[in-house]
Amino acid sequence: MNEKPLILVTGANGQLGMELSELAVTFPQFNFYFTDKSTFPVQDKQAVMTWFIQHKPAYCINCAAYTAVDKAEEPGEIAAAFAVNADAPGYLAAAAAAIKARLIHISTDYVFDGKSDKPYKETDATNPQGVYALSKLKGEEAALQHSRDTIVIRTSWLYGAKGQNFVNTMIRLMQEKDAIGVVNDQFGSPTYAADLARAILQIIQHTESDRQVEGGIFHFCNSGITNWYGFAVLIRDIKQLSCEINPIPTSGFPTRAKRPQYSVLDTDKINRIFGIRPASWEDALRRCIAKH
Ligand SMILES: NC(=O)c1ccc[n+]([C@@H]2O[C@H](COP(=O)([O-])OP(=O)(O)OC[C@H]3O[C@@H](n4cnc5c(N)ncnc54)[C@H](OP(=O)(O)O)[C@@H]3O)[C@@H](O)[C@H]2O)c1
Numbered sequence: 001m002n003e004k005p006l007i008l009v010t011g012a013n014g015q016l017g018m019e020l021s022e023l024a025v026t027f028p029q030f031n032f033y034f035t036d037k038s039t040f041p042v043q044d045k046q047a048v049m050t051w052f053i054q055h056k057p058a059y060c061i062n063c064a065a066y067t068a069v070d071k072a073e074e075p076g077e078i079a080a081a082f083a084v085n086a087d088a089p090g091y092l093a094a095a096a097a098a099i100k101a102r103l104i105h106i107s108t109d110y111v112f113d114g115k116s117d118k119p120y121k122e123t124d125a126t127n128p129q130g131v132y133a134l135s136k137l138k139g140e141e142a143a144l145q146h147s148r149d150t151i152v153i154r155t156s157w158l159y160g161a162k163g164q165n166f167v168n169t170m171i172r173l174m175q176e177k178d179a180i181g182v183v184n185d186q187f188g189s190p191t192y193a194a195d196l197a198r199a200i201l202q203i204i205q206h207t208e209s210d211r212q213v214e215g216g217i218f219h220f221c222n223s224g225i226t227n228w229y230g231f232a233v234l235i236r237d238i239k240q241l242s243c244e245i246n247p248i249p250t251s252g253f254p255t256r257a258k259r260p261q262y263s264v265l266d267t268d269k270i271n272r273i274f275g276i277r278p279a280s281w282e283d284a285l286r287r288c289i290a291k292h
Contacts, residue, residue: 006031007204008057010042010092011064015160016106019197020061027201029208033057037064042088052095059204062092062105062143065136069110070256072131085135090142097146102207102215104200105143108136109156109188109221114260121266122154122217130257140217150215151203153196153270156263157221157231160193161291166228170235171292174243184229184247188263189221192284196220199276206274213273219265222281234282238289 011017012034024032033055042048042064052060065085066072072081089105096103112120113127128134140152159165173180199220207213226234229247236243250259270276 004029004031005058005208006033006055008040008051008055008060009034010040010060010062012036014063014065014067015158015163015165015193016197017063018162019160019193020063020200023194023197023201027205030201030204042092043083045087045091048088048091049095049098052099052101056099057101059101060092060096060103061200062089062103064088065106066132069130069132069259072135073256078131081131081135082138085132086138086142089139090145093143093146093150096150102149102151102204103143103147104151104153104203105139106196107140107152107154107217108133109154109263109265110260111137111140111154112260112263114186114262116262119264119266120219122219122269129260132257144216148215152215152217153200153203154217154219154265155191155196155221156265157188157190158193158196159190159288161288166190166231167235167285167288170232171239171241174232174236174239174241174245177243179244179246180232181246181248181252182229182232183250183253184227185249186259186261186263187225187227188260189223189225189265190231190281190285191221192279192281192288194288195222195279195284199270199274199278202276203270203274218270218273219267220270220276220278221265221267222284223267223278224281225264226281231281231285234285235289238286
């Protein structure tokens, strides 16, 4: 009897990794191996190659990342951000290529500068604005270098039921304060990590039935566009909280790292190639908050 394909998940204690572990039971045709920073440090080049050769995964979903966008701007943090976000995807890609496994690597809308006024396509020019963004772009390049099978999925404004994210931060602040200010001049598409996790497993299912399907870059986010203020208002309304929310410009909430003003991703390609049609961000947010 053939063994089930093994899927290695790195960074499994993060938002996306946790959603993948929850969803794994509904994909019994695969074996999963969930790892975190202590059991599978992705920046250890030799250990990564050794593990792949010994265990022969069919897929690796790389959820490991240095995601502290503002902290990454500190001079002492740059090397750490690049080790995980830029170098490690290359080690995983090389190890995957050595045993003909497929790497699925996750990247970000922050590779764009945000000067567009229409959704970004996979082929649009990148122009990262900070250390985290540049490290992620270098990671995409490293991941794609070793095999035409590698799939890079860029996503945006990611949140899940658990973990430190905008949704959970807003709920906490709105419970503590009578009024808050939220930025209303940065536009994007919030993405529920559970929807991204499902999309990734659907892609793997698809590639199992069509092994010739070519890799490359794909965009995935929930559909529709909002700004952080609009996002916060819907969170408040779903949670039935009474906090006053005031729209403020980016200049009223300075951060170390510059964010793109507009980072909506065009998801036509993932729909065309894999038949994945993302749910609206409003529907996704309701499903996420229902799990709180
Ligand atoms: N969050 C967003 O808004 C957003 C937006 C667009 C794209 N993305 C991308 O989406 C992906 C998933 O993001 P996420 O929100 O799930 O991130 P997350 O919650 O920060 O999870 C990342 C995980 O990687 C782990 N990790 C860090 N260094 C590692 C290492 N050297 N080896 C193994 N694991 C390591 C982290 O552990 P520790 O916590 O212990 O460090 C954490 O558990 C990332 O590639 C991210 O860049 C995120």
